[in-house]
């Protein structure tokens with residue numbers, strides 16, 4: 129298979145043993161993004177980048193990951209200027225007239241208060257998610273590209289263990305826009321088949337896992353079910369950490 133610098137992360141992810149290669153790609157991107165945000169490059173000391181993180185803030189998951197990273201001072205500095213900016217914007221929003229008791233607005237609902245609009249908008253933003261999403265779209269498009277260009281990749285794709293339900297949807301929904309008509313049908317059919325086969329395989333492993341917790345099956349072999357729960361978490365909820373932490 130031909131390898132270009134931008135196809136490496138995709139080829140690596142598909143070469144690994146996992147219940148969703150796209151989760152693998154996402155996880156690597158996430159590690160890079162956390163590193164970029166708070167790691168040795170200290171991107172947060174650059175004015176334009178800091179302006180972005182001040183404005184966007186961070187989602188709950190990435191706040192936790194940033195907190196786990198051993199750079200508490202860097203995180204404190206980023207949080208402080210983010211909080212400065214948020215307080216400034218909220219003080220502006222607070223100047224709008226206060227909401228009235230709901231009973232006065234029985235017929236038509238009262239306008240949404242700027243405080244609520246501001247916080248709701250903020251909840252949708254995250255500097256780390258944003259950084260990941262830029263590359264993630266390119267990664268997904270590279271999967272389509274490799275499928276169209278490389279016979280070896282088509283085989284590897286078909287032989288994969290399938291995908292989590294979320295990334296199955298991502299691959300399914302993007303294909304018609306990105307792929308030419310020569311391979312689109314074949315890709316979607318192969319995608320459906322690999323997904324459902326992998327999904328039902330893990331479902332069967334889970335069934336056996338449940339049986340094995342029943343004393344009547346105590347003497348039976350475990351087959352492939354020891355880590356069925358961790359793999360089930362990947363298929364159902366893209367929780368890759370569980371698969372990694374399996375005993």
Ligand SMILES: [Zn+2]
Pocket residue numbers: 148149150151152291292293294295366
């Ligand atoms: Zn996934």
Ligand SMILES: [Zn+2]
Pocket residue numbers: 186187188189190254255256257258
């Ligand atoms: Zn995030």
